[in-house]
Amino acid sequence: MAFFKRKLLFALLLLTSTALLKAQDFSSVKSIAERRVPWLAKSLKFSKIVSGEKDVFELSSDGKGILIAATNANAAAQGLGWYLKYYCNRSLSHLGNNLSPLSKLPVISEKVRISSSFQYRYALNYCTINYSFSFYGWKDWEKELDWMALSGVNLMLAPMGTELVWYNTLIKLGYTDAEAKAFIPGPAFTAWWLMGNLEGWGGPNSIAFMQSQAALQKKVLTQMKELEIEPILQGFYGMVPHDLNKKVDALKDAQIIDQGTWVASEFIRPAILVPTNDKFNVVADVYYDELKKLYGNDIKYFGGEPFHEGGKKTGVDITAVAKSVQGMMQKHFPSSTWVLQGWQSNPADALLAGLKKENTLIIELFGENTSNWKLRKGYGGTSFIWSNVSNFGEKTGLYGRLQRFLYEVYRIKQSPYNNYLKGVGIIPEGLNNNPVAYDLMLDMAWRKEKPSLEKWITDYTIYRYGSYNKDIVDAWKVFTQTVYSSPLDEKGKIVYQEGPSESIYCARPSLKVNPVSSWGTRKRNYDIKLFKQAVALFIKADKQFKNSETYQTDKTDFLRQVMADKGDRAYDELVKAIQEKDKKSIKDKGNVFLSMVLQQDSLLSSNHYFTLNRWLNQAVALGKGLPDANNILYNAKAQITFWGPDNKSFTRFKDYAHKEWSGLLSSLYYNRWKLFIDEAMNDKITPTTTFYDLEVKWAKEANLYPVKKITERQLLAIQKRILE
Missing domain, CATH: 3.20.20.80 (Glycosidases)
Structure with missing residues (x-):
């Protein structure tokens, strides 16, 4: 046992010393460049600087490459990120990467020194x-x-x-x-x-x-x-x-x-x-x-x-x-x-x-x-x-x-x-x-x-998408006044809101869905017409950024939001028909609403960041070869639906982590709304316990909901309908 402990301690010390060496010579930062921007990595030179400030980086050019001097590995990595964003117009993100090679590296005319004022x-x-x-x-x-x-x-x-x-x-x-x-x-x-x-x-x-x-x-x-x-x-x-x-x-x-x-x-x-x-x-x-x-x-x-x-x-x-x-x-x-x-x-x-x-x-x-x-x-x-x-x-x-x-x-x-x-x-x-x-x-x-937020947003659009485009910048200025605004009430206080406004398509159906999740909100604290106009302006740049993953991902997200906004009116019309017990109107309004759910699903199928299949495949990969593989997949499905616990009458956490994802919209969400509409045709209101049973059954199924691809022509038709 003593030998084992000494061996374990030696292994930990070896890992620690190796990590410290990599931090000191910035090889860990070089590795990031080699993984993400190999076209830049060979032109980077790193050096350590001593400063009274803890986190400092300097950027300069020497005619042969880019020099990054920093007080530590973390500051050096930020220096690399800064050069990529503000000189190369390139960036890494959770919703798409803009890291394609440049034919010529931007030269830094004068040495730039930046430090963090925060520990x-x-x-x-x-x-x-x-x-x-x-x-x-x-x-x-x-x-x-x-x-x-x-x-x-x-x-x-x-x-x-x-x-x-x-x-x-x-x-x-x-x-x-x-x-x-x-x-x-x-x-x-x-x-x-x-x-x-x-x-x-x-x-x-x-x-x-x-x-x-x-x-x-x-x-x-x-x-x-x-x-x-x-x-x-x-x-x-x-x-x-x-x-x-x-x-x-x-x-x-x-x-x-x-x-x-x-x-x-x-x-x-x-x-x-x-x-x-x-x-x-x-x-x-x-x-x-x-x-x-x-x-x-x-x-x-x-x-x-x-x-x-x-x-x-x-x-x-x-x-x-x-x-x-x-x-x-x-x-x-x-x-x-x-x-x-x-x-x-x-x-x-x-x-x-x-x-x-x-x-x-x-x-x-x-x-x-x-x-x-x-x-x-x-x-x-x-x-x-x-x-x-x-x-x-x-x-x-x-x-x-x-x-x-x-x-x-x-x-x-x-x-x-x-x-x-x-x-x-x-x-x-x-x-x-x-x-x-x-x-x-x-x-x-x-x-x-x-x-200045306006200046920062302009710079953001350039490194997010790769180059300046006036329509994109103008659209983003409107986004900062709508979905990304900081609304105040009549007393000048910040309007309270927990996260984004929710989509009605993801709700467990009822005649009074507000909110979709227990602590969320369906209220739009922004001008939806103005936002829609800005999305149309953003999409004018579509041809120029056809091959940009970041642009195409954001375009999908913006269109999704417009479609989610439109869903509120369709829901109100459906509820009105049900309350008036007008069966023809229930059928008509119900069909319109269901078609909107499927249209949203089709739109999102065009981008893997908005697909259920991506999430479920992660769970399958994690569980591969493990005895609890099925339970891992069940966890993935339960979390985004009924959440828990095993109690039909308890609904506090239902849909807390709901997602507007292709595959989820066309399966569980569509089926919940169809059941609700069908029963409304017979003057019935579906009880929450029935939806709970549907959700648990869905979570226990092995279906991974492979993405149903749509053509570019179909996508353009959907885009046109959304912006009508």
Whole structure:
């Protein structure tokens, strides 16, 4: 055993030293160039500079190539990304790449020196781990980390692979194999387990699956180290199985607080082992030992917090809890930082009072709607990062309060709390949408002065599509006044909205769909006619950008939004016919509505970013060769439909992560609406339990919904009808 431990330690040290060497000589950044822009890679020269500022890069030309000097690998990667965007008019994104070769490299006439005024450029929400990354393989993660590095991200939430940490911990504590597996959720639901909202849902997982996730996480962490992106792993904050003191004799006198159920649902929440109880240290020691065995002992940041989104804490000394949780983190990882979520009333003032401020960092989540940094007076003088969620459930929809991003960040800079603002970041529940919103937020980290949104958008269109086009720029200016606006109410306050306006086509049918998902909205806080006119203007550039993946992807997305907007009127007319019991009108309006659902499906089939098949194929690839392959596919389908739990009458989470995707529209969504319309013809209103049965049946089927290709002629005809 001693030999094995020494061998494991040597392997970890070797990985660490190799990663550090790659970071120092920037070979990790060279590798990004070789993967993404091989036509540029051979002309790049990197060098290290010493500066009093932590994150600085310099760009210059020497007549033979492009010189990138930087203080570290992360700044060098941002320098590469900057050159690609603002000199080569090229970019990488989650919705298409514009990375085609240039015949001649742009020359930098004078050396450019840019530094970040922020210590941190942060990325990811717990939910992103599932809504975007549930079924990622290594190639997916490699691209993700390339994008993060090129965007300057240097702090990223990375709790992947925690399943095996917990399994090993519970086995060590005395749980059986089946009991340990019952605590851990399926691959599409780990985020809400890590946040203490549920346990076991979507599982159980096989040992082989958990081991494969741990192996993948090791590769991710190695790559992050090479790119100098600090990972935030999951800390131990007291979350334990709800039956811990019943399963483990040695912990039967542990002080456990039952946390009940989450959002008044059927989901049993994990319990909280009170951190001020001596048994907390026993479990924490085992947990951190198991984490170190898998992922090393040089982790500097930890997430996770007790009493997230509610939870019972009556009689608990919250300040003492904070000291204990942070104390155990620092016992195992000296000088580590506890990263907390600034969400709703979290973190409580009492919790903050017990923390070492120098080892605490708060991520303000919901910046597009709230100003908690001001209300909480800089979180009592605690370092924080300003970010925004913008997307919930990775729902399809155009949204992002761009002007708000600029206004709020620079307002903080001019406030008494400026010294506590340590960074900016993106924290969407899903990333495969609205690349403009994420680019702007991360770009601001490298701007000393607030940029003009109009100028920034013009530059964005050039690097997004590859060249300047007046129609595109003019269209985007209107987009910033419509779908990407920051609307104010009559009192001058920001209009509250959680993510994009939802599409009626994706709704579980009823006579009063509002909203499609429990916390969403169908309301359009923008002028839909003006937006439609801008889309028509954008499409005037179609011939010039026929071979541009980014342009064609955005065109699809913009047309989809116009079609979703039109769906609201068709739905209202259908409801009116049903309420008047006019059977002819029900049939006519119903047929129109169903044809619109299928037309939307056909439009989206023309671009793989908007297909169900892409998502399901990821799940199939992840499950290949594993005993739980079928369950992995089931997880993929359940998450985007009924979500959970197994309760016909409970509908709070239904369609929370709905998608306007080809394959999903023409199968489940179409069939739900057809059933509803057919029954309305017979004066019946379909009960929600019937839809639940349809959704579960659909999720259990093996169909991968291969893409049904349409011709260019068909696509042009659809485009014309949408813009009529």
